[in-house]
Structure formats: C-alpha cells, structure tokens
Amino acid sequence: MISLPHESPLGDHNFIFGIATSSFQIEGASTTDGRLASIWDQFCQKPGAIKDGSNGDIACDHYHLWRQDLALIAELGVDSYRFSIAWPRVMLKNGELNPVGVAFYQSILSELERLNIKAFVTLYHWDLPQYLEDEGGWLNRNTAYAFADYADKITQALKGPVYSWATLNEPFCSAYLGYQYGIHAPGLVGEAYGKKAAHHLLLAHGLGMQVLRKNCPNSLNGLVLNFAPCYPASPSPEDEAAARLADDHNNQWFIQPVIEGCYPDLLAQLPIEHRPDILPGDMELISAPLDFLGVNYYSRAVYKDHQETGYQQWLPSQVELTAMGWEVYPQGLTDLLVQLHQRYKLPDIYITENGAATDDHLVDGQVNDEQRVRYLQTHLEAVHEAALQGVPLKGYFAWSLMDNFEWAEGYLKRFGLVYVDYQTQQRIKKQSAIALQQMLAGRKALAQNQIGEI
Numbered sequence: 187m188i189s190l191p192h193e194s195p196l197g198d199h200n201f202i203f204g205i206a207t208s209s210f211q212i213e214g215a216s217t218t219d220g221r222l223a224s225i226w227d228q229f230c231q232k233p234g235a236i237k238d239g240s241n242g243d244i245a246c247d248h249y250h251l252w253r254q255d256l257a258l259i260a261e262l263g264v265d266s267y268r269f270s271i272a273w274p275r276v277m278l279k280n281g282e283l284n285p286v287g288v289a290f291y292q293s294i295l296s297e298l299e300r301l302n303i304k305a306f307v308t309l310y311h312w313d314l315p316q317y318l319e320d321e322g323g324w325l326n327r328n329t330a331y332a333f334a335d336y337a338d339k340i341t342q343a344l345k346g347p348v349y350s351w352a353t354l355n356e357p358f359c360s361a362y363l364g365y366q367y368g369i370h371a372p373g374l375v376g377e378a379y380g381k382k383a384a385h386h387l388l389l390a391h392g393l394g395m396q397v398l399r400k401n402c403p404n405s406l407n408g409l410v411l412n413f414a415p416c417y418p419a420s421p422s423p424e425d426e427a428a429a430r431l432a433d434d435h436n437n438q439w440f441i442q443p444v445i446e447g448c449y450p451d452l453l454a455q456l457p458i459e460h461r462p463d464i465l466p467g468d469m470e471l472i473s474a475p476l477d478f479l480g481v482n483y484y485s486r487a488v489y490k491d492h493q494e495t496g497y498q499q500w501l502p503s504q505v506e507l508t509a510m511g512w513e514v515y516p517q518g519l520t521d522l523l524v525q526l527h528q529r530y531k532l533p534d535i536y537i538t539e540n541g542a543a544t545d546d547h548l549v550d551g552q553v554n555d556e557q558r559v560r561y562l563q564t565h566l567e568a569v570h571e572a573a574l575q576g577v578p579l580k581g582y583f584a585w586s587l588m589d590n591f592e593w594a595e596g597y598l599k600r601f602g603l604v605y606v607d608y609q610t611q612q613r614i615k616k617q618s619a620i621a622l623q624q625m626l627a628g629r630k631a632l633a634q635n636q637i638g639e640i
C-alpha cells in the first residue's frame with residue numbers, strides 16, 4: 187500500500203503526480219521512418235559497453251505500442267506523463283524536420299490531451315544525433331547552437347498543449363559519465379573533458395530557454411538536474427572537506443551557474459586544461475530565470491578523504507540497497523531539498539524522477555515488488571517533510587512507467603512500476619503500480635469530497 191501522510195500538501199489537487207520515461211529507453215524502432223543514429227546506438231555496438239550486450243533497437247517497442255502505453259498511464263490515474271523527444275527522430279542531417287518523426291510525438295500529445303494528462307516534455311534525454319558527435323559532440327560549442335535550432339523547430343512544429351518543457355535531463359550524466367568517465371555514450375575518457383562538455387550543455391540549456399520563452403510562453407519551462415547529496419563518512423575535518431569537494435564537483439557545478447550565474451569557486455583551482463571555455467555572455471544565458479527546476483533523486487553519496495583525488499565514495503555497511511547497489515536513503519531527499527532551499531532562491535520544484543530498481547519476478551502473473559512499494563512510500567514521506575519545511579514542491583514523478591533499457595546496465599535492471607516481458611512485449615502491472623493507482627484514486631475521491639463540501 188502507498189498512502190500520503192494525513193493532510194499532506196501532496197494531497198492537494200494542484201500537486202501533480204506523474205510517471206516518467208525517456209525516448210531511447212523505451213521507443214525502439216531505431217531505424218524506422220528515417221530516424222537517424224544517436225550516440226547511444228553507436229555506443230551499444232562497442233564491445234563491453236552495455237552489461238548484457240543489448241541495445242535500444244526494440245526496447246519496449248513503444249514506437250508501435252504507444253497507444254496502449256498511454257492507456258495504461260491513464261489507468262494509473264496520474265495527472266501527468268513525463269517523456270522525452272528523440273532528437274535524431276525529428277531532425278534530419280540537413281537541419282530540416284523529419285515530418286514522420288514529428289507526427290509520432292504529435293500523436294502522443296494529442297492523445298494525452300484527450301486523456302486529460304499533462305505533458306511534461308524533455309527536449310534532450312541523452313540521445314544526441316551521432317552526426318553531431320562526429321563533429322565533437324558536447325565538446326564542440328556548436329552543438330549548443332544545434333540544440334537551440336532543434337528546440338526552435340520542434341517547439342514550433344508541435345501543436346497542442348505541453349504543460350512543461352525541460353531543456354535537458356541531467357547534464358551531469360551527459361557530461362561526466364559520457365565524456366569524462368566513459369561509462370555512458372559517447373564513451374570518452376579524460377579528466378579534461380567533463381567540465382568542458384558540461385559548459386556546452388549548460389549553454390545549450392540557456393539558449394534553449396530563450397527559444398522556449400519565445401515559442402512557448404504559456405508552458406512551464408525549466409531544467410532537470412540530478413543530485414546525490416554528499417555526506418562525510420566520519421565527522422573528521424578531512425572527510426567533511428571530501429564531501430564538500432564532491433558536492434561542488436557533482437551537484438553545485440550544475441545548479442550554481444543556473445541559479446546564480448557562476449561556477450563554484452573550485453573553478454579557479456582546476457588545472458587550466460580542465461576548465462570550460464567560457465565566452466562573454468555565457469553565464470547570463472545560463473542563468474536566465476527558470477519557471478521550474480526538476481530534481482531527480484535516487485540515493486545519497488558518502489565520501490572519505492583521498493590522498494590524490496581529494497575524495498572517494500564509500501558505501502556504508504549494513505544499509506538497505508536496491509538492485510543497482512544504491513543505498514535506500516529517503517532522509518537524503520528531505521536534506522537535499524531543504525539545503526537547496528536554504529542556499530538558493532529556488533523556482534517551483536518538481537521531483538522529476540525518483541524510484542528504484544528491484545529484483546522483480548513474474549510469478550503466476552503477478553510481480554510482488556514490495557521493496558519498490560516501500561521505497562516509494564518512504565520517499566513520498568520525505569517529499570512531504572520537505573514541503574512542510576517550506577520547499578516550493580509542486581509535483582512528483584516516479585521513475586519509471588515500465589521496465590526499460592537502463593543505459594549501461596541494458597535490460598538487467600528493472601525500474602518499472604509496470605513489468606515488461608521483453609519476449610512478448612506484454613505489460614503487467616506490478617504491486618507498486620497497483621498501490622500507486624489506489625493511492626491516486628483515494629486522493630481524487632478526497633479532493634472531490636472537499637470540493638463537494640465547499
């Protein structure tokens with residue numbers, strides 16, 4: 187069972203409950219109707235890059251099954267659906283739109299409107315067209331301008347209400363995992379690359395915001411960042427400093443420029459060749475006001491001092507882990523939100539992703555994902571706690587609608603509230619989906635009663 191705390195701000199009918207996916211992880215149809223290759227298509231071909239050697243060619247075949255998937259979303263009773271547009275599906279190499287790709291997203295938007303489900307659309311959830319990577323990808327400043335051009339064309343082409351546009355999902359992952367550590371596409375490795383790629387991604391966000399302001403003034407426009415709040419492994423000053431340093435590199439590096447127009451002071455201590463190439467005007471663009479900030483949270487990170495790097499992640503023992511090996515730590519979500527609220531002048535906040543991979547098995551047509559149910563319950567309580575402490579929280583999206591291609595983990599990790607049998611493409615609601623559906627139905631009934639009382 188999932189339930190909201192008594193008289194919770196999350197029970198307010200204006201608070202948005204949603205469920206999230208992203209294009210590459212669910213769509214499949216990777217060469218259909220003129221879709222071009224993305225960096226993830228290419229990366230999947232690299233031996234050893236994806237744990238199970240899989241790729242996104244078919245995934246959940248959502249490109250063909252989208253109508254039934256939207257019906258499932260409606261059945262859950264959520265207010266909103268967060269999904270992303272695959273850039274290589276809608277843009278051709280010559281800079282023109284691919285009308286068939288555009289029509290696919292138009293159908294989704296029209297059906298969501300008919301179902302009375304709000305669309306939260308992300309323009310970039312990591313599937314960069316490979317032809318742009320061939321020119322340097324996010325290490326090339328021109329990619330930011332290409333993004334603005336794509337954003338301009340697609341937002342003009344799509345008709346019908348988009349409640350919210352996000353420029354990017356988790357630039358931390360695109361920049362660091364993709365260009366510095368090499369565990370995500372395009373798989374580059376180099377200390378010097380991470381912050382250079384990050385700057386071009388943030389610039390793309392800033393240019394994208396200009397486009398959204400012009401083309402979609404009635405939508406909520408913003409950015410989605412991921413955070414793993416940093417804790418010291420011990421109260422020693424060395425470990426405390428390690429946690430602060432990790433926080434600057436991983437969390438503050440992305441939010442501070444967006445809210446305050448500058449990078450953390452750490453910038454001046456970086457070797458010159460690791461610093462981003464910042465041109466005049468960049469920071470103003472990057473820090474243009476947001477209508478909302480999306481916060482993705484899965485777990486915290488604990489750090490110890492380290493001689494060479496200054497910090498090293500450390501996993502506390504005897505804690506509950508998910509199938510990803512990530513610690514279950516709901517308090518981290520409250521701490522994170524309250525700390526961000528104390529430190530920055532925040533716009534409205536939406537939890538745009540929160541969820542867990544669990545060891546799910548289909549037994550007699552059912553999936554008893556009790557760990558996910560508990561995870562969702564405790565994290566909703568954590569959001570509730572932060573809302574009580576004054577954080578301007580306006581919505582919560584569970585990751586994810588259904589099991590899907592979990593990047594470097596392939597199909598080995600299941601994050602869905604709905605189980606996907608990849609052999610048959612059958613969707614089966616797990617206990618968590620049923621529990622969420624019941625909670626939302628109860629919340630709706632309560633809201634209607636309250637309206638009745640007035």
Ligand code: FCB
Pocket residue numbers: 208211355356359412482539585592593601
């Ligand atoms: C986030 C990604 C999302 C999903 C979850 C588990 O970092 O945004 O696509 O893979 O992790």
